[in-house]
Amino acid sequence: MFHIEKLTTQCGIGATPAVEDVSFCVLPHRPLGVLGQGGSGKSALAAALAGLLPLACGNIRVESADSEALDVRVLPEGPVCWPGSAQQLWETLRATCVAPENCAAWRSQYNGPMDRLPLDDARLELLRMLIALRPGLLVIDEPTLNTVESIRAWRRELRVAAETGLRLVLLSRHEIMLAACCEDLVILFDGRVVAQGAFSVLAPGALAMAQQRYGA
Amino acid sequence: MIAPLVALGLVALLALGAWKRTGSMHALRAAVLLWGSGASAWLLATNPQGPEWGLLALPGVLALPRVSLRMFATWVVGLLPLVLLAAWVNGCSAQNQGWAAILLGGTLCSARTHSAQTVVVSKIETYLRLLGVEQHHAQRIASSSARGTTWTLSVLLVLLSLALWMWSHQLVLASVALAWTPAAALLLLVRGWNVRRSETVSSTDPTFRLPRQASIADGPLAFSERPADGSEELFRE
Numbered sequence: 001m002f003h004i005e006k007l008t009t010q011c012g013i014g015a016t017p018a019v020e021d022v023s024f025c026v027l028p029h030r031p032l033g034v035l036g037q038g039g040s041g042k043s044a045l046a047a048a049l050a051g052l053l054p055l056a057c058g059n060i061r062v063e064s065a066d067s068e069a070l071d072v073r074v075l076p077e078g079p080v081c082w083p084g085s086a087q088q089l090w091e092t093l094r095a096t097c098v099a100p101e102n103c104a105a106w107r108s109q110y111n112g113p114m115d116r117l118p119l120d121d122a123r124l125e126l127l128r129m130l131i132a133l134r135p136g137l138l139v140i141d142e143p144t145l146n147t148v149e150s151i152r153a154w155r156r157e158l159r160v161a162a163e164t165g166l167r168l169v170l171l172s173r174h175e176i177m178l179a180a181c182c183e184d185l186v187i188l189f190d191g192r193v194v195a196q197g198a199f200s201v202l203a204p205g206a207l208a209m210a211q212q213r214y215g216a
Numbered sequence: 217m218i219a220p221l222v223a224l225g226l227v228a229l230l231a232l233g234a235w236k237r238t239g240s241m242h243a244l245r246a247a248v249l250l251w252g253s254g255a256s257a258w259l260l261a262t263n264p265q266g267p268e269w270g271l272l273a274l275p276g277v278l279a280l281p282r283v284s285l286r287m288f289a290t291w292v293v294g295l296l297p298l299v300l301l302a303a304w305v306n307g308c309s310a311q312n313q314g315w316a317a318i319l320l321g322g323t324l325c326s327a328r329t330h331s332a333q334t335v336v337v338s339k340i341e342t343y344l345r346l347l348g349v350e351q352h353h354a355q356r357i358a359s360s361s362a363r364g365t366t367w368t369l370s371v372l373l374v375l376l377s378l379a380l381w382m383w384s385h386q387l388v389l390a391s392v393a394l395a396w397t398p399a400a401a402l403l404l405l406v407r408g409w410n411v412r413r414s415e416t417v418s419s420t421d422p423t424f425r426l427p428r429q430a431s432i433a434d435g436p437l438a439f440s441e442r443p444a445d446g447s448e449e450l451f452r453e
Contacts, residue, residue, distance in 0.1 A: 084357075
């Protein structure tokens, strides 16, 4: 289990921290969705989990003896910011892996061009790379807001990853997207958690909508 | 000759004072920029045969990598034509006008691309660090990857300056041809950038719409009270 306890960042707008007193835990096999509108602190939370945003207080705790359990990776929002080839990116990411022997064979599953990342689904390919690295926690900032087909593709990848026990956190401003992929939900507002629990309890409507749009 | 320089110096001193008081680097950069560009324009206009006076703009050029795009645009659009106009009115030779254009345009654009490079490097570095790459690796990769792009841009912009110079020598066709090369390349670059942006920014799914601005003053959640028609308000209004 991955515990985030009373996480509060140092910086934010004015005196208010971007993330304040945020607590939740991430379980294997149960992807967690963090829902919030723009400016609610989702990306700041991701940066804090990755260790890029200094914390005023709080704690990240893992109930595991494995060193790789503390490895947190974030798939940032926006287009892929990598000018090199797909192979170079994979090698770079693999070199940072705590336990490279545990990496799945991303290369053998990849059929796209190696000289550059394909423009249309570069982020999805990057997601596959990150899943193959088997990090302790994988945070995905705004999975996709593209076509229904792309959301289905993302959901397939995330479900397979979750079934293997990978701890996943998805940050989005769209509850239907989260409902399509997540079991649990945390709602952020102004950097604070205003509700959390199972998706089926907190947002049954969103769950039904996701099933209707993207299938069971 | 002294009075305008003194006046410029006074304004620059005022900006320096503002910097000292507020600690804002923008004020300092504005002071240096003002001094460099103002002195350059005035000296170029009053010394028709001395385009090398344009070198006095260098302090301003050095300040440019840290100024905003809007400030840079103001400089180029507003001041550069004024400098050239002043030189032309004062009988500066066509050759000297061309050299002045190369000097000012080329160095300014290089400075601006340096600024753009700083932004690009920072963006790639943050991206890689979020992905889990260590800081020193991320810095190395980001700076080496951004270098090629900005060098290309610098070369293109210097070519553009060269085209300006040829134009001033009445080499109209050659200058137009030369100017089109970087212009077309820049257009392609911008187009590529826009395509990359639109990849994730645009939503082609008509069923998606972003949640409305939230107001949770009267209760945080609307999920349990979601209307049966499937409307998607994130929070109760």
